[in-house]
Amino acid sequence: MTDVLASPVLILNRYFEPIQLTTAKRAFVLLYGGVASAIDEGGEAHDFDAWRTLAVREGDEAIPIVGGALRVPRVLHLHRYDRTPRVTVRLTRRNLMLRDAHQCQYCGRHPPLRDLNIDHVVPRSRGGGDSWENLVTACRNCNLRKGWKTPEEANMNLSRRPYRPRWTMSAQILLFTPRRFKEWEPFLKAS
Numbered sequence: 001m002t003d004v005l006a007s008p009v010l011i012l013n014r015y016f017e018p019i020q021l022t023t024a025k026r027a028f029v030l031l032y033g034g035v036a037s038a039i040d041e042g043g044e045a046h047d048f049d050a051w052r053t054l055a056v057r058e059g060d061e062a063i064p065i066v067g068g069a070l071r072v073p074r075v076l077h078l079h080r081y082d083r084t085p086r087v088t089v090r091l092t093r094r095n096l097m098l099r100d101a102h103q104c105q106y107c108g109r110h111p112p113l114r115d116l117n118i119d120h121v122v123p124r125s126r127g128g129g130d131s132w133e134n135l136v137t138a139c140r141n142c143n144l145r146k147g148w149k150t151p152e153e154a155n156m157n158l159s160r161r162p163y164r165p166r167w168t169m170s171a172q173i174l175l176f177t178p179r180r181f182k183e184w185e186p187f188l189k190a191s
Contacts, residue, residue, distance in 0.1 A: 004061045008177065010075045010184045012039070014082040018169050018187050021177065024061070024072045031076065038073035041183050045077060074183035087172050089165050091132060093118055099165045100137035106156045107142050117143045121162065122150060132164035 009027040013019045022030075030036040037045035040054065052070055056062040062069035089095055096118055103110050105119075119138035122128030125148050136158065138146070146154045170188045174180070180188075 004063055004072060007061055007072060008179060008181075009073055010173070010181075010187060011036075012075060012077045012187060013084065014078060014080060015084075016077065016187060017084055018173060018184075019078075019081070019083070019085050020169070021173060022076075024063075027073055027076050028070075030078070031073065035080075036076040036078045039075040039077055039183070043186070074181045075187065085169055087167050087169055089167055091130065091135075095165070096132075096135055097137055099132075099163075103137065103159075104139035104142055105136040105159050105162075106138055106146070106151070108159055109139055111139045115140050119143045119146065121158070123148045126150070133162050136162050 005023060005025040007024045008021045009024055010018055011020050011022050011027075011030075027036075027038075031038055031051060032048045034047065037047055038051045039045055046054065051073065052065070054071055056069045056071045061072040063072065064070075097113075097116065102113065102116065104116070117138050117140055119136050119142075120128045120130075121134050121136060128134050142156065146156055151158055173184075174188060
């Protein structure tokens, strides 16, 4: 039962835009408190009383209640919240690789992940820092060939200029949530 209460539920703002994931436990609190409606697989909105009358389908997670079971909602729609969260993308090796599509930014190859490195466009020894605009994905060969030089000095061209990514909440959920549900798809695709 503890695992069921920890399962993810997609939260939508007033305009049906994905804003975050929460736990089923928190979703039931929001639903019971009248702050949100549960959205079923057909797109219909249900308040708590209507939701508890829905039958638990095969494959649905449910919690036992007096007189049966209560289906875990997969999508909640908040009635009054209308903000869209600004997603800040952390500077990590994984996010750099995702931004560069696991491709060497010098030669354009897609080597295995173990052969990819993170390269400073302006080397640290020359004052280059750790920033989105100064880090790129490079294969081991290109990184060794470039060494402590700038791309111009090494006679190597970047396939594209490094930039700070701006991902939406949908992209964040799609990229970093291993467990997704079919009920989320219409909302994640739309935004």
